[in-house]
Amino acid sequence: xxxxxxxxxxxxxxxxxxxxxxxxxxxxxxxxxxxxxxxxxxxxxxxxxxxxxxxxxxxxxxxxxxxxxxxxxxxxxxxxxxxxxxxxxxxxxxxxxxxxxxxxxxxxxxxxxxxxxxxxxxxxxxxxxxxxxxxxxxxxxxxxxxxxxxxxxxxxxxxxxxxxxxxxxxxxxxxxxxxxxxxxxxxxxxxxxxxxxxxxxxxxxxxxxxxxxxxxxxxxxxxxxxxxxxxxxxxxxxxxxxxxxxxxxxxxxxxxxxxxxxxxxxxxxxxxxxxxxxxxxxxxxxxxxxxxxxxxxxxxxxxxxxxxxxxxxxxxxxxxxxxxxxxxxxxxxxxxxxxxxxxxxxxxxxxxxxxxxxxxxxxxxxxxxxxxxxxxxxxxxxxxxxxxxxxxxxxxxxxxxxxxxxxxxxxxxxxxxxxxxxxxxxxxxxxxxxxxxxxxxxxxxxxxxxxxxxxxxxxxxxxxxxxxxxxxxxxxxxxxxxxxxxxxxxxxxxxxxxxxxxxxxxxxxxx
Amino acid sequence: xxxxxxxxxxxxxxxxxxxxxxxxxxxxxxxxxxxxxxxxxxxxxxxxxxxxxxxxxxxxxxxxxxxxxxxxxxxxxxxxxxxxxxxxxxxxxxxxxxxxxxxxxxxxxxxxxxxxxxxxxxxxxxxxxxxxxxxxxxxxxxxxxxxxxxxxxxxxxxxxxxxxxxxxxxxxxxxxxxxxxxxxxxxxxxxxxxxx
Numbered sequence: 020x021x022x023x024x025x026x027x028x029x030x031x032x033x034x035x036x037x038x039x040x041x042x043x044x045x046x047x048x049x050x051x052x053x054x055x056x057x058x059x060x061x062x063x064x065x066x067x068x069x070x071x072x073x074x075x076x077x078x079x080x081x082x083x084x085x086x087x088x089x090x091x092x093x094x095x096x097x098x099x100x101x102x103x104x105x106x107x108x109x110x111x112x113x114x115x116x117x118x119x120x121x122x123x124x125x126x127x128x129x130x131x132x133x134x135x136x137x138x139x140x141x142x143x144x145x146x147x148x149x150x151x152x153x154x155x156x157x158x159x160x161x162x163x164x165x166x167x168x169x170x171x172x173x174x175x176x177x178x179x180x181x182x183x184x185x186x187x188x189x190x191x192x193x194x195x196x197x198x199x200x201x202x203x204x205x206x207x208x209x210x211x212x213x214x215x216x217x218x219x220x221x222x223x224x225x226x227x228x229x230x231x232x233x234x235x236x237x238x239x240x241x242x243x244x245x246x247x248x249x250x251x252x253x254x255x256x257x258x259x260x261x262x263x264x265x266x267x268x269x270x271x272x273x274x275x276x277x278x279x280x281x282x283x284x285x286x287x288x289x290x291x292x293x294x295x296x297x298x299x300x301x302x303x304x305x306x307x308x309x310x311x312x313x314x315x316x317x318x319x320x321x322x323x324x325x326x327x328x329x330x331x332x333x334x335x336x337x338x339x340x341x342x343x344x345x346x347x348x349x350x351x352x353x354x355x356x357x358x359x360x361x362x363x364x365x366x367x368x369x370x371x372x373x374x375x376x377x378x379x380x381x382x383x384x385x386x387x388x389x390x391x392x393x394x395x396x397x398x399x400x401x402x403x404x405x406x407x408x409x410x411x412x413x414x415x416x417x418x419x420x421x422x423x424x425x426x427x428x429x430x431x432x433x434x435x436x437x438x439x440x441x442x443x444x445x446x447x448x449x450x451x452x453x454x455x456x457x458x459x460x461x462x463x464x465x466x467x468x469x470x471x472x473x474x475x476x477x478x479x480x481x482x483x484x485x486x487x488x489x490x491x492x493x494x495x496x497x498x499x500x501x502x503x504x505x506x507x508x509x510x511x512x513x514x515x516x517x518x519x520x521x522x523x524x525x526x527x528x529x530x
Numbered sequence: 531x532x533x534x535x536x537x538x539x540x541x542x543x544x545x546x547x548x549x550x551x552x553x554x555x556x557x558x559x560x561x562x563x564x565x566x567x568x569x570x571x572x573x574x575x576x577x578x579x580x581x582x583x584x585x586x587x588x589x590x591x592x593x594x595x596x597x598x599x600x601x602x603x604x605x606x607x608x609x610x611x612x613x614x615x616x617x618x619x620x621x622x623x624x625x626x627x628x629x630x631x632x633x634x635x636x637x638x639x640x641x642x643x644x645x646x647x648x649x650x651x652x653x654x655x656x657x658x659x660x661x662x663x664x665x666x667x668x669x670x671x672x673x674x675x676x677x678x679x680x681x682x683x684x685x686x687x688x689x690x691x692x693x694x695x696x697x698x699x700x701x702x703x704x705x706x707x708x709x710x711x712x713x714x715x716x717x718x719x720x721x722x723x724x725x726x
Binding site for chain 1: 583587631
């Protein structure tokens with residue numbers, strides 16, 4: 020019976036349960052007093068950009084990067100095999116916010132958007148009865164939030180938490196903010212490439228900006244953290260602001276806070292800078308990938324250390340936010356989610372996350388869910404996806420799960436029927452495709468049981484077949500060193516067929 | 531009234547127009563060069579329409595910066611003795627505006643094309659007792675000579691002056707074309723901000 024249930028059937032069933040057609044046994048199982056007593060519980064999603072599970076000591080990384088997270092995990096549900104929907108901000112975040120995969124929401128380009136129909140299909144619209152607040156340092160996330168603006172009660176402009184902002188540009192060109200901002204950056208800011216369109220006034224502008232942020236410089240030995248275009252911020256200020264705002268917010272609320280660290284440029288606070296860059300830690304050396312960017316081991320090692328130090332900074336600040344929420348009593352009635360939109364990579368000649376590959380460091384991200392009042396920890400090793408977060412949060416707060424979401428309720432919050440182990444977890448990378456056409460140049464990943472298949476198609480680097488397949492057993496070979504696509508042809512073929520079928524289905528509306 | 535007299539004495543309308551065009555020319559060329567360098571990167575980030583948008587903002591900004599440079603150069607022009615006829619003064623100021631702009635471009639070459647002084651030159655500076663002071667002194671001498679030599683040629687010699695003036699007149703024509711692009715850029719920005 021359970022074997023025969025499709026993912027969609029399961030969703031419908033779960034939705035019916037939360038509608039209250041029967042007394043929700045899952046709620047009883049969970050012991051969610053808030054719902055039973057009619058008291059709506061808050062939801063707070065905290066996203067740290069480009070935070071790879073691979074580099075988190077809580078998940079087994081041998082460098083101590085997350086002492087606070089390890090401490091807090093004893094009060095959380097920790098997902099050990101959680102996957103982002105895409106390999107960079109736009110698709111990864113859009114999957115998180117819409118509960119759909121990139122081939123569905125189509126925010127696949129660097130500066131993309133979800134397709135028009137998803138403007139009203141997102142986590143904010145699903146929590147329509149909540150006070151919804153959203154913020155991001157990240158320009159791309161901000162672009163998505165603006166698409167969902169009608170469903171957000173309190174949209175915080177990203178300049179709000181910058182040390183020095185060019186809000187004049189945003190105000191003057193509010194209808195063309197993205198391009199006006201890119202243009203302004205190229206016109207005024209030498210920091211981007213060392214040169215700018217403006218030959219004279221840009222120098223005055225730089226001096227003025229340096230003057231405005233001068234007081235913060237001593238705290239950041241590698242330079243101030245910055246968002247695109249040299250917009251400086253500090254995570255410390257952002258966390259303070261968030262903690263204070265949440266103290267006085269209307270309940271119930273849905274909060275989405277997407278902070279840029281530890282995304283490049285890696286610029287930790289002085290308390291964390293140089294903590295790891297001079298240690299004796301050695302990374303596992305892996306052979307260059309077909310899609311190598313030619314980065315040397317020395318380069319990768321150096322940048323990994325800076326990144327790890329930035330994670331130390333993130334870990335500390337999340338710990339501080341958690342304490343702020345706890346001391347103000349918010350935690351007693353709030354589901355807190357700690358996650359990321361995608362990972363980061365320092366191996367195989369590839370640095371960061373702009374790559375066609377979908378190796379674990381790029382696509383496996385942390386997920387911790389803190390239930391209100393939870394005092395003991397538990398670990399989930401089943402593979403899960405970012406698209407599962409939205410239906411899960413809707414379910415545990417007693418909301419309907421919309422039909423359009425492709426995700427499932429995460430274990431252990433759906434104890435009666437679990438689709439896991441049968442349904443695969445997908446991720447998609449297709450940044451160079453036109454979102455309104457079939458995905459001809461793309462990478463897709465499928466994780467099923469312990470196997471992970473990565474399918475590439477349409478890239479110039481590929482051979483005459485124009486395809487590439489990699490198969491890994493991520494349980495026995497978590498470093499993905501042994502490609503099993505030839506030795507386990509049957510498994511590879513089965514997973515490949517599943518991926519191709521899904522790709523074909525997703526392409527159909529665009530043929 | 532006094533302002534009007536001063537204005538009439540120093541600049542005619544035609545003279546100011548020529549000066550403005552020469553202030554605008556290098557800034558517009560620079561913007562075009564960089565915008566075309568960026569085109570593919572920006573297309574990756576957005577699309578071709580987005581790239582045209584970035585170029586448009588760049589051009590309109592270049593126009594604004596040109597006006598600022600023009601005002602400064604025109605004010606500096608009052609320092610030039612009135613014993614020289616207006617055309618000669620305008621030619622001198624135009625050349626100065628171009629030279630200043632060229633030096634501003636040169637200062638970007640290290641980042642733009644990774645061009646830096648050869649190691650031998652750097653070693654010579656390192657050998658000095660005060661390398662930084664020496665660099666400043668040599669840079670100022672170099673800058674001064676690039677201003678002084680053209681000034682001398684324009685103000686004292688007839689043939690070089692005529693040659694430079696003819697050249698500037700032709701460049702003015704080119705710059706008029708760029709002004710047309712500025713106008714088109716302004717339209718693009720308006721469309722982008724109306725359509726949203």
